[in-house]
Amino acid sequence: MSQTQNDPQGWVPELEAPEYLRDKCSHMQAEAPYLGLGFKKAPLEPHLFARLQAHFRENVERFRPEGPVDEIRTTAHQTIPTLIFDDDAFNARLAEELRPFHEAWAGMSLALSHCYGIRCYQRGTFLYKHVDRQPHFVSSTICVDHALDSPWPLSISSLDGQVSQIDLAPGELVLYEGTRLAHGRPYPLHGDFYAGIFLHYFPAGGLPAGGKK
Numbered sequence: 001m002s003q004t005q006n007d008p009q010g011w012v013p014e015l016e017a018p019e020y021l022r023d024k025c026s027h028m029q030a031e032a033p034y035l036g037l038g039f040k041k042a043p044l045e046p047h048l049f050a051r052l053q054a055h056f057r058e059n060v061e062r063f064r065p066e067g068p069v070d071e072i073r074t075t076a077h078q079t080i081p082t083l084i085f086d087d088d089a090f091n092a093r094l095a096e097e098l099r100p101f102h103e104a105w106a107g108m109s110l111a112l113s114h115c116y117g118i119r120c121y122q123r124g125t126f127l128y129k130h131v132d133r134q135p136h137f138v139s140s141t142i143c144v145d146h147a148l149d150s151p152w153p154l155s156i157s158s159l160d161g162q163v164s165q166i167d168l169a170p171g172e173l174v175l176y177e178g179t180r181l182a183h184g185r186p187y188p189l190h191g192d193f194y195a196g197i198f199l200h201y202f203p204a205g206g207l208p209a210g211g212k213k
Helices: 019-031 046-058 088-106
Strands: 002-004 039-043 072-074 082-084 110-122 125-130 138-148 154-157 163-166 172-177 183-185 191-203
Touching: 019 125, 039 088, 039 163, 046 088, 046 138, 088 110, 088 138, 088 191, 110 125, 154 172
Parallel strands: none
Antiparallel strands: 002 163, 039 172, 072 125, 082 110, 110 191, 125 183, 138 172, 138 191, 154 163, 154 183
């Protein structure tokens, strides 16, 4: 489900990032070309989701505290905000299998920039709005699993300032233009955890003619 500022039912009040993070986001947006892709919610293919969730559950004991990330904060100061488990071989295979799906959405050939995670957000954690660094032009975030007391949607801001909050169930993803559309989860997580994995690609043949700043 997607909620917008014009659809107040289910809208979650958002925390505003500190000024220095807002300035950082604005600067990075200004430096990145705009491809005009917007965002799209979609289901993951069932066999890929089954393998991804099994991978998560089989490796729960291998998750470790993630180092500081400026945009990630918590209201539960006695709790580690995020745990991380990276399996380079697994991630590379997943990213390659999902590359044609991202290419179909983007309308161009893509090459892998990075596949990160699985990251597991803990109770009280929130993620300020931000944009991704170049060359993470075409991105997606996949919900691997969660145990939530209330929705913890992905918030995406369009260039005209319209904000959408998108709830993801395990096995769903959002594709988005990571270097230009500010996105995050700027509200504390109410629940035990939210696990996600993040894929980033760039145009394999260079930026298209329409990729203007």
